[in-house]
Amino acid sequence: MAIASAVELRAVSRVYGSRQTAVRALDGVTIDFPAGSWTAVMGPSGSGKSTLLHCAAGLEQVTEGRVLVAGQDITEGDDEELTRLRRTVIGFVFQSFNLVGSLTAEQNVAMPLRLAGQRPSRDQVRSVLAEVGLADRLRHRPRELSGGQQQRVAIARAMVTRPAVLFADEPTGALDTRSARTVLGLLRSMVDAAGQTIVMVTHDPATAAAADHVLFLSDGRVVDRLDGPTTRAVADRLAHWEVAS
Numbered sequence: 001m002a003i004a005s006a007v008e009l010r011a012v013s014r015v016y017g018s019r020q021t022a023v024r025a026l027d028g029v030t031i032d033f034p035a036g037s038w039t040a041v042m043g044p045s046g047s048g049k050s051t052l053l054h055c056a057a058g059l060e061q062v063t064e065g066r067v068l069v070a071g072q073d074i075t076e077g078d079d080e081e082l083t084r085l086r087r088t089v090i091g092f093v094f095q096s097f098n099l100v101g102s103l104t105a106e107q108n109v110a111m112p113l114r115l116a117g118q119r120p121s122r123d124q125v126r127s128v129l130a131e132v133g134l135a136d137r138l139r140h141r142p143r144e145l146s147g148g149q150q151q152r153v154a155i156a157r158a159m160v161t162r163p164a165v166l167f168a169d170e171p172t173g174a175l176d177t178r179s180a181r182t183v184l185g186l187l188r189s190m191v192d193a194a195g196q197t198i199v200m201v202t203h204d205p206a207t208a209a210a211a212d213h214v215l216f217l218s219d220g221r222v223v224d225r226l227d228g229p230t231t232r233a234v235a236d237r238l239a240h241w242e243v244a245s
């Protein structure tokens with residue numbers, strides 16, 4: 001059965017601290033991220049973008065509400081179930097790549113499969129690295145690769161399990177314009193060719209414009225959205241909410 005929503009947040013709140021020091025980082029957020037779509041999450045600093053990404057991916061517990069990923073409620077169930085779900089259904093890409101420095105590109109990409117108890121074939125790993133244009137860098141370690149190449153290894157690592165949902169936190173934040181364009185092209189093909197779903201936090205209007213939809217957060221709430229965004233439209237909307245916040 002096709003699942004229309006890859007990720008659903010139902011009245012999700014996340015409160016940090018308690019009493020006088022309590023901060024409501026997310027305040028009753030209800031949203032659907034449709035399967036096979038790419039959504040950028042934007043908003044002023046402190047508006048709750050990272051908190052939303054972490055709660056949606058099960059990296060942080062919600063204070064109230066429910067989160068469903070690929071139809072499964074990740075706010076209930078035990079840690080073991082959540083870990084399995086994270087390894088099979090969810091992928092991550094971070095601004096700082098988070099590769100294991102002592103491992104080669106091939107070994108980094110094989111890691112999620114090994115953690116899931118599989119024994120990946122060399123061809124399986126190599127074909128994903130070839131997809132991101134790194135067939136000639138299999139034995140290189142992260143320090144022997146450029147930032148753009150390291151992020152492509154990180155994307156290959158996230159792609160190897162064919163996750164239904166990829167969560168990306170500023171995936172092009174540390175890259176030059178050309179590498180950023182390559183990475184955005186890879187993300188686009190994950191959505192268009194493989195039907196995967198991407199939820200991406202970014203500060204950059206041009207990066208957000210590569211997505212299908214943009215959500216704007218302010219004070220922990222979804223206050224606006226754009227469908228079919230352009231860089232100009234995103235920048236204008238962002239400026240509006242930065243002034244308002």
Ligand SMILES: Nc1ncnc2c1ncn2[C@@H]1O[C@H](COP(=O)(O)OP(=O)(O)OP(=O)(O)O)[C@@H](O)[C@H]1O
Nearest residue numbers: 016017023025043044045046047048049050051052
């Ligand atoms: N671990 C924490 N403990 C206490 N407060 C926190 C914690 N993490 C986040 N916050 C607070 O929650 C609010 C939302 O933070 P969050 O990091 O989600 O914002 P953001 O939109 O991602 O910001 P930025 O663009 O600066 O990265 C902020 O007020 C922040 O200070």
